Amino acid sequence: MDDNILEMRSITKTFPGVKALQDVTLKVKRGEIHAICGENGAGKSTLMKVLSGVYPHGTYDGDIVYDNEVVEFGDIKSSEDKGIVIIHQELALSPYLSIAENIFLGNEQATRGMIDWNKTNSEAAKLLARVGLAENPITKVADIGVGKQQLVEIAKALSKRVKLLILDEPTSALNDADSEHLLDLLRHLKGQGITSIMISHKLNEIEEIADSTTIIRDGKTIETLDMKADSVTEDRIIRGMVGRDLESRFPDHTPNIGAEVLRIEDWTVHHPIQHERVVVRGANLTVRRGEIVGLAGLMGAGRTELAMSVFGHSYGTGITGRLFMDGKEIHARTVHDAIKHGIAYATEDRKKYGLNLIEDIKRNISVASLSKISERGWVNDNEEVKVAEEYRASMNIKAPGVTAVTGKLSGGNQQKVVLSKWIYADPEVLILDEPTRGIDVGAKYEIYTIINRLADAGKAVLVISSELPELLGICDRIYALSAGRITGEVPRAEATQELLMQYMTKVKD
Template identity: 70%
Template sequence: MQSSSILTMSDIAISFGQVKALDGVSLDVHRGEVHGICGENGAGKSTLMKVLSGVYPAGTYTGSIQFDGHDVGYRSINDSERDGIVIIHQELALSPYLSIAENIFLGNEQQTRGVIDWNSTNAEAAKLLARVGLRENPSTPVLELGVGKQQLVEIAKALSKNVKLLILDEPTAALNDEDSAHLLGLIEQLRDQGITSIIISHKLREIKRIADSVTIIRDGKTIESFSMSEPDATENRIIRSMVGRDLNNLFPPRDPDIGDEVLRVEDWTVYHPVDTSRKVVDGASFSVRAGEIVGFAGLMGAGRTELAMSVFGHSYGTRISGRIYKNGTEIQARSVGEAISHGIAYATEDRKRYGLNLIKDISENVSSAALAKLSRAGVVDRNREHKVADSYREKMNIKAPSVSAITGKLSGGNQQKVVLSKWIFTGPDVLFLDEPTRGIDVGAKYEIYGIINELAAQGKAVVVISSELPELLGLADRIYAISEGRLTGEVARADATQEVLMEYMTAGKD
């Protein structure tokens, strides 16, 4: 008789040096379900999946794994994929310069006597694309696709391997609402087709919507597993298990003390850097005051990031026009260095690619935007650099053994704190924070919100760009909505609702 469980992991433990990453974790996944795994950054979720898939091979951990009715202990990813276990990581593993079809069958080529059959490759790829609802020519290079479509290519690739258990790590972290909804709908379709899925996500509303059951991991231990059909299977229960305490208010309390205007941007217009005939920001005007948190709401591609980056030293776009006023005086910020000298900082939405040097340590990252403060005759004083970084490690509660820790090995929440430390060290008066909590768990979000509130309390002017409307509603004193490059509305905190913002965000051009 076939077991109702397709995967059982029992008492899994693994250590790296003196650090116990997993300490007796158990996981039971039922056949044909969507199983959510939740936990704070660094809780052990990804480590557990690496144990399962053979990235950490049998012999490096203790405990037992049963998959599809058999005891298993994989030595490599190839071993687990042969059994039908496929992981799609948050950082997608596609080759941008190869076609969709080539990516789908990379390492699993359609061949006859060692010669690739391109007709078969493209035909089979087309079938898989239809199955995931992606209407693209299989010969299209992957670099021409958006992130949402690339996710679908990854799932098509998994289906080509006769997947039995599909594991998705933060699959919607970089997707807009429309792409997220499509992806979640596809996971539900795959469930109806008998494919079991594990979804790791910090977006608890998505877990609530799609998961049949959920397991919570905290500090390398299984806290609890339960069916989402239980009456008390709420987001609050998941949060309580994740962080070990109640977060009755997801946003720290704040009593705003708003002062004079610090930054005003007037009639700001930006054209696309490649297609120079396309306007991406169209006559935008906005302001932010000392001690104020101003939000920017907009759908993906609306122009929020382009607006902020272009104001920050023309770091995006071409044919830029408009005026910037700092404390009532017009300034020029035509380069990043010039913007920094005027007290403007911008923390990017993509911390891994643009915000941090992941192979350098914490101290070098913290100092990187203000080396002049630590240099004499062009030579950086490493002792001062270390002391400065260590003070930020303490103030920002960066969880690392020392500032000599490599930044790429930190959790997402701690990496974000390093990004904020880097820009706070420049001594800014205005901070643009672009998606400051993307890919961060609920506990770390609360800490980041506290840091943002503290910056405002110090009299900084803070601009927060976020795709999560509840985040803007919980943080911002005023919110601007942007649609198709135009600012379409300005809403005070007291008047702001998701419905009001969405109406402005979807407003087309006159």
């Protein structure tokens, strides 16, 4: 029997005006964990959609050999019947159904045409035990976190007798603990003979777990690395991804810091539903002109809640404290007020809150500042296109044109559209919440360059990030939060991951 469970030969996939894949070849050994790396838009997800039947046979050129036979999948069900299951980055679970209902959706446990709920729940419980999830099968998916939802997706795959499991950015939205649990589960499944293909931008995880790594660049296979035999490092993977060495992952920057722009005093925020619960307590923070300030904290520390509450009370209730812009107290109780006072907030969830994915690039860029291109309530279409084209060029947004649908762009290009929207609004303070989440190292470098450019233009930038090396690489000062309190403030020269972690895990001031 062939050592390879999968071989994709000369796969070419073309969309109107774009060749997404060109003669891509991929070989995956039985029982291994095989990583696929590449910049945003390199063709990784497209290749997996070809494999799983999302793009059916006939819409691409080339052959797929699976389990020693040439296969031609017409849809997802065809690939699942052969034991190939894909878990997309955007989880395909219904929040209103129970865990058990989600696991067996489309594969119901029925007796004489009627769903056997006892069997459904008992079988779901067995699958949950296999993935290490101690939840009642009747629990609604809406009531569990995203880390547990990812495990439900894997349990769902196991219910389909999966042989080849494909995971697209499985840890992009997970905290460190959930990510480690997921990686342990993949190792456990490997021990059961299940082969996994993992697409990820987290190179440290790939270095830790992958047996082999295939690098794709610009729709072409560059190379496949044996992670153990070749002693592969993160820098080696990066070189393959971007086609050059990134001598520094962060662009050089000499700050020119001026006067204070934003000051937050004694800021306290309560939970929007559990009103007695304090989410942010007595926060004090300043950001100066030309300064990049970081906000570090573990999941649940209150970073996003602090930022959103400052941005027009868009999170929380019972908000108290004082807000100052250029030394003058302001009152920003709505998003409109915040924008008017020169505060902008780029959300951590660009797909859900930052963009209208079914709208084009030009409208997404102009939407927060329509008054700039409007007269008597009418949008000047020519001016809107002109502005969008300027940002497409200056931000290096890779798209056929500004009328391209934003939802079809890669994650890095979507993030550039979000930044373009807020830069066009010309704020004095720009709050960036996880600005590089789900973005490859090459695109990250471009985002860092844009952040530096904003600071050089005299803007005050506040960056929230779960990646401590990122904060250490781009920030001039860093605040740390723990359990809703600011527990430390560290200048760049003194900041280390160890020191920040001490503050981030501090229980009391």
